[in-house]
Amino acid sequence: MLTAATNMLRRSAMQNGQIAARMFSTSRLFTEDHEWVTVDKESKIATVGITDYAASLLGDLVxxxxxxxxxxxxxxxxxxxxxxxxxxxxxxxxVTGKIVEVNDSLTDSSNMALINEKPFSDGWMFKIQMSDDSELAGMMSEDKYRDYVESTK
Structure with missing residues (x-):
């Protein structure tokens, strides 16, 4: 009985791990202009927003x-x-491409704070169908971006 329960838990954890790996299989990349990018590798659609650092410098949005x-x-x-x-x-x-979606909710003044409060989730700005994914090579990882921000202070 214990072995069956253990095996069931292992299968469940493995499946959940696979789901988590799929959900987080794309890394967030950063630019020197303080934008962040995540890319769906299958569709090559990039989601773009500004970083929490940029949002904190701007303050309350109007x-x-x-x-x-x-x-x-x-x-x-x-x-x-x-x-x-x-x-x-x-x-x-x-990146180069065609805009396929924008986060229209941000244009409502009551939702602008999402950029400050949740810049990496609900505060995303637009999605773009990339035409050249080699442009990602010049972007920074989170650690490199953090070092970049520290060096510019």
Missing amino acids: YIELPAVGADLARQDSAGAIESVKASSEVYSP
């Missing part, structure tokens, strides 16, 4: 401009803007 769905952007093209009571900042596309 305006967000998102790119238009269907827009073609080259790497480093302006993909929108963010304004706060402290500053304004362009948001750049970290």
